Amino acid sequence: MPVNKEAYTQLNEQLRLSKITLVAVSKTKPVEEILELYNLGHRDFGENYVQELAEKAKQLPNDIRWHYIGHLQTNKVKQIVPFVYLIHGVDSLKLLKEIDKQAEKNNRVIDCLLQVHIAQEETKFGFGEEEVLSFKPGEYSHVKVKGLMGMASFTEDMSKVRTEFKYLHTLFKKLKTEYPQIEILSMGMSSDYKIAIEEKSNMVRIGSLIFGERNYQK
Numbered sequence: 001m002p003v004n005k006e007a008y009t010q011l012n013e014q015l016r017l018s019k020i021t022l023v024a025v026s027k028t029k030p031v032e033e034i035l036e037l038y039n040l041g042h043r044d045f046g047e048n049y050v051q052e053l054a055e056k057a058k059q060l061p062n063d064i065r066w067h068y069i070g071h072l073q074t075n076k077v078k079q080i081v082p083f084v085y086l087i088h089g090v091d092s093l094k095l096l097k098e099i100d101k102q103a104e105k106n107n108r109v110i111d112c113l114l115q116v117h118i119a120q121e122e123t124k125f126g127f128g129e130e131e132v133l134s135f136k137p138g139e140y141s142h143v144k145v146k147g148l149m150g151m152a153s154f155t156e157d158m159s160k161v162r163t164e165f166k167y168l169h170t171l172f173k174k175l176k177t178e179y180p181q182i183e184i185l186s187m188g189m190s191s192d193y194k195i196a197i198e199e200k201s202n203m204v205r206i207g208s209l210i211f212g213e214r215n216y217q218k
């Protein structure tokens, strides 16, 4: 399925006007399709598998801002640290420490978001409220925590989704009051980004709306 340029252009324009960052989620999609968007001027792309990301990054222009949006295993951190732009899914302090360590080896300071567990499903990774609110960004020299990321429950019940986003925004505001470096709230995907924006997301991660349905689930 080709890239839906019309959907992209419309979405991009709308988000640009509201100063919301659009991360085009290109997982499972070929480099040719990423280049199509790149040639329209797009630079923020999201991937959620380390191997796939590392391979694509090698083949594509180096001014792309690569967002790592998946669950990251500590033993794979070093593969993306040399070039990744923003890691969205930091879900444990152990992982954050490993990113800090690898970033130091690479002479980089890496921007990260803490993933917050907002959905009711057991399977979603992330920090709980208390851990988020007691978090001290200053303890890491080579990691800069810039905000929060969350995924709502996978459900048709949009009032539930809205409640979860509202909750994440509340945590975001609290943390931001204490630490001005907290400025990114990454929430919203193809199915729920409109609600996420109404609940004050400023970064959305959108795949299928732009690239079409994925052939296999990743």
Ligand SMILES: *Cc1c(COP(=O)(O)O)cnc(C)c1O
Binding pocket: 025, 027, 048, 069, 070, 151, 188, 189, 190, 191, 205, 206, 207, 208, 209, 218
């Ligand atoms: C795949 C993925 C998305 C994008 O999903 P779409 O429904 O295709 O927009 C967003 N965020 C994360 C964490 C993902 O894994």
